[in-house]
Amino acid sequence: MRHVAPAPAEAIDAGPAVLRRWRPDDLDASCAAVFASLEHLRPWMPWALDFSRAAQAEFLVGSGRDWDARAGFNYAILVDGAIAGSAGLMARIGPGGLEIGYWVHPAYTRRGVATAAAAALTDQAFALPGIERVQIVHDELNEASGGIPRKLGFTEIERRPLDHKPLAGTGIGVVWEVTRAQWLGGASL
Numbered sequence: 001m002r003h004v005a006p007a008p009a010e011a012i013d014a015g016p017a018v019l020r021r022w023r024p025d026d027l028d029a030s031c032a033a034v035f036a037s038l039e040h041l042r043p044w045m046p047w048a049l050d051f052s053r054a055a056q057a058e059f060l061v062g063s064g065r066d067w068d069a070r071a072g073f074n075y076a077i078l079v080d081g082a083i084a085g086s087a088g089l090m091a092r093i094g095p096g097g098l099e100i101g102y103w104v105h106p107a108y109t110r111r112g113v114a115t116a117a118a119a120a121l122t123d124q125a126f127a128l129p130g131i132e133r134v135q136i137v138h139d140e141l142n143e144a145s146g147g148i149p150r151k152l153g154f155t156e157i158e159r160r161p162l163d164h165k166p167l168a169g170t171g172i173g174v175v176w177e178v179t180r181a182q183w184l185g186g187a188s189l
Helices: 024-041 046-050 053-069 113-127 143-152 180-187
Strands: 011-013 018-021 072-079 082-090 097-104 133-139 155-161 172-179
Touching (some): 024 053, 024 082, 072 113, 082 113, 133 143, 172 180
Antiparallel strands (some): 018 072
């Protein structure tokens, strides 16, 4: 029997939202949510500049591949059954760490949805063996995004150039981090 590395839960109750692993049959609803959010997303999310149904279909297929490879864990953020955004844990910061990314449909901003999603994903990350740190990275001008790690007790550890400069940003990323000891010691909500 082949050993499969652990993965986070496929569905997570995050208080004001439910996080559910993306599925290929989410294509229509996810496209509708992104298309309705493009004006809100384009200033900060480089992928939103040339968003298309085909790109979303590839994202959903890629999300399944990444999940199976344990390289990333992408979730639909659902509020009352409707797609309110996306959040994920990505294995792109080196051994022992995961990075959280998120976006929220403008109809659901300022309601604690992204903060709850990030808190739930941090809990899930630290439930995995070998994960000792979690990071959130955002452009220094994206103050709304920066409020989330601040509220959750993450610490700003550095500023560095981003891979892609967002339209509304400087291209300098603020890197926030929380360690397992900090989070499990009482930093969580």
